[in-house]
Amino acid sequence: MSFRSSLRLLLRTIVGTAPGRACVLLALAVCAGLLAPAVLAVTGLAVTRAPAAVDAGLTSPAGRDLLSALALIGVLFAVGQALAPVRDAVGVSIGSTIVQRLRERLLGATLGPPGIAHLEDPAVADEIQRGSGIEWDVGPMTRVVEELGKTVTQLTAAIGSAVLLAGLEWWAPLVLLVAVALSHLWTDDEEHRMVQAQEKYAVLDRRADYHRDLALDPPAAKEVRLFGLAGYLAGRTRGWRLDYLAEVWRARAARRGPVPRTLAAVVVTYGLVLGTLAARVLAADVGVGQLAVYVPAIATLTGLGAGFVDLWWVRQGAAAVPHILELERVTLTPRTRLSGTGSAAGKPERELRLSGVRFGYPGAAQPVLDGLDLTIPAGTSLAIVGVNGAGKTTLLKLLARLYDPDEGAILVDGVDLRDLDPASWRRQLAVVFQDFVRYELSARDNIAFGRPPDDADDEAEALRTAARRAGALDLIEELPSGWETVLARQYAGGAELSGGQWQRIALARALRAAQGGARLLVLDEPTANLDIRAEADLFERFLELTAGTTTLLVTHRLSSVRHADRICVLGDGRVSEQGTHEELLAAGGTYARMFRLQADRFAGAAETSGAADLSGAADLSGTVADV
Known part of the structure; x- marks a missing residue:
């Protein structure tokens, strides 16, 4: 523009x-x-x-x-x-x-x-x-x-x-103004090209900013130092920035013509008007008082270009x-x-149904989900498993309505999700994504974000309940300032949590949303950062935590999914297997093979280390032995 x-x-x-x-x-x-x-x-x-x-x-x-x-x-x-x-x-x-x-x-x-x-x-x-x-x-x-x-x-x-200045010669101010206008037009064209170059190569500037932020941001600090990336990042930041500036300089170098033209126009017109003034002074047509007016007036007009x-x-x-x-x-x-104005309050009451759902990310050669059909009765728990890239997290994003399907529909009690107001639908969701946000705010805020309180007097007890159910209450109460502790060392009095502790905080946030009326609990690898004993403890209480709530669980640890009412296996963008844990083991398909591989790995680890108390390994090996 x-x-x-x-x-x-x-x-x-x-x-x-x-x-x-x-x-x-x-x-x-x-x-x-x-x-x-x-x-x-x-x-x-x-x-x-x-x-x-x-x-x-x-x-x-x-x-x-x-x-x-x-x-x-x-x-x-x-x-x-x-x-x-x-x-x-x-x-x-x-x-x-x-x-x-x-x-x-x-x-x-x-x-x-x-x-x-x-x-x-x-x-x-x-x-x-x-x-x-x-x-x-x-x-x-x-x-x-x-x-x-x-x-x-x-x-x-x-x-x-x-x-x-028109009192000197009528044409004198016009000549000077034309010269100023021409110089402005020439420089305007040059500057326009420079701005265009800056905008055209914004991607180079964005890459430079990314490498700079990697060098400065705390989350990447450990790997930057461990892998010795400081020099590389500084070099790449400088390289991308220079590539960006080179394009700007190239645009500038290609437009050097306006500079001499502008100087020539100013010199010629300025000389013409001053020469005329000098001649009028020598002819005694211009007095001292007029000279005191005309010279500054000429300077003002020519200074307009600057x-x-x-x-x-x-x-x-x-x-x-x-x-x-x-x-x-x-x-x-x-x-x-995203479209939709209908209220989602109280949904789902009967079921969630995915019918012929097809979805691919923009620019991708193949869809992630292709003709997916799946029914989830309200109030039940469903575990979703599959190899990496099978579309598990993508399915959760569609259910959270971060995207809409390219084809097919997601029906909530028979109503197309696209007909429901996105904000209203999300108030029915309690979600823990695998890449959940670690807010550098107080422990209270980190959990309270799950659902803003309707009554501030009830918030403290609601937060304590959510934290206790997620196994995070003792952790919070032991922090330097308890619930008011900022969860980042970059702040005075702050504290840094481990991956497993952060996962408990994120789970407490989702449970707070469930307390506030959310009817669909979505857990994407909710125990990925917990040790085996902590995971077993959490899932022993899984049914209690999710009682009456429609629950979707995505996990790679198949010892956990036995607590779910049903299990579905994704493959090639569709549901390839579905049933209870026992039914899928008996079928001897993909799920059974995946389960046995994990069982053998955990059993081998337990025998090697002598860790007889690794409940996850014991559960796995015992179950496989029964098959």
């Missing part, structure tokens, strides 16, 4: 967000601009009256006229000195408001859609990078609005100076606005926004 189009969008945003302050800024900028030619005119008057005042004395009428002119100059100068900081302060105020509004729009465009398909789209990721040119610091945008105010002041001063250079800040700020608007447009698409 051209600078003019981007500027129009920015101006509409400014006027729409802060119309009153925008009018004040415009008025202050125009007034500040009018002061400059006013000072020039009065200065010329004072210089004209000075000889007579000197001859007659300051008490004479000529002297008093000179003193009046000088006093007026002082007043105008003082007003100008006062207006400039007020104008800039209003600009800072508007800039702060604008950047906050644009932040909200950027966050709304990225976080607003109920689904996550847009966040995994490379084109959208590039738009987010470009839109982030607004920056989280208000400084750049306040500078943009300040420069807009200064530009209006410079334009007003230039117009006033042009009116004064003022346009400051528009670079405006250009940079304006360039991000169209990308934020584009993000809003992209994330309004049906695939991203």
Whole structure:
């Protein structure tokens, strides 16, 4: 998008967000601009009256006229000195408001859609990078609005100076203004190409940022040091950044023509007008007072070209606005926004049914799920197993409505999930994903996020109950500040948890959601970071924890799934086997082979270590022996 189009969008945003302050800024900028030619005119008057005042004395009428002119100059100068900081302060105020509004729009465009398909789209990721040119610091945008105010002041001063300079020759201000306009057009084209290069190669900038963040963020700190990646990451960050800048520099180098053309236009026109002025002075057609007006007026007009250079800040700020608007447009698409307005309260009451579900990620050669049929009676537990890549987590994402199926339907009590309001449906869900978030917040917040309380007085007991059921209560109460402890060492008084402890916190969060009315509990590898004894202890209470709740369990530890009412095996994007633990073992299919492999591994480990108390291994080996 051209600078003019981007500027129009920015101006509409400014006027729409802060119309009153925008009018004040415009008025202050125009007034500040009018002061400059006013000072020039009065200065010329004072210089004209000075000889007579000197001859007659300051008490004479000529002297008093000179003193009046000088006093007026002082007043105008003082007003100008006062207006400039007020104008800039209003600009800072508007800039702060604008950047906050644009932040909200950027966050709304990225976080607003109920689904996550847009966040995994490379084109959208590039738009987010470009839109982030607004920056989280208000400084750049306040500078943009300040420069807009200064530009209006410079334009007003230039117009006033042009009116004064017309007294020399009618064509003199026009020549200078044409030269300034040409130089601006030439540099505008160059800067536009540079901005285009910056936007075109945003992916390089994004890769540089990723490598930088890996080097700086605590989650990657252990592996960065263990594998000696510090030098590599620093080098790759520098390399990607230089690749990005090389494209910008290449665009700049390809447009060196405007520089000599601009200099030539300024020199020729400036020389022409000054030459004319010199000739008029020598011919005694221009007096000293007029000379005192014309020379600064010429400087003001030619200085307008330098003022346009400051528009670079405006250009940079304006360039991000169209990308934020584009993000809003992209994330309004049906695939991203997700349809549905029906209430999901109390669902499922009878069953969840997946009928002919087909789904593939954008850009993937093959669908992950292809013709999947599955029925889950309400109030029962279903374990989903399968090899890596079989589509287990994808199935859970569809049930959580982070995506909609490409074909087929997910029916909740006979109602297509696409007809239900996504927010209403998610209030019926309690989910622990395998890659659950470890919030660097208090232990209280980490669990309370499962369901905001309806009654603050009941929250403490509800949180304690959820933590106790997940086996996390003792852990929390032993933290330095108990429930108020921040779960990160980067904060004073904070604490770092182990993987298994974090998993208990995440499970407590899901159980808190179940307490709050969620009717579908989804557990994706809920015990992956627990040891065998802790896992066995958890699943001994599994039926108690999920009583009356429709529960889906995804796990690779097949000793756990025996607690589920039914087990389904995914393969080739469909359900390949389904039944109880005993039925599937008796069938001798994929599930039976997977179970025996794990049983043999655990049994071998138990014999080698002599760990007779490894209940998971004992359960597995005992069950296989019975088959």
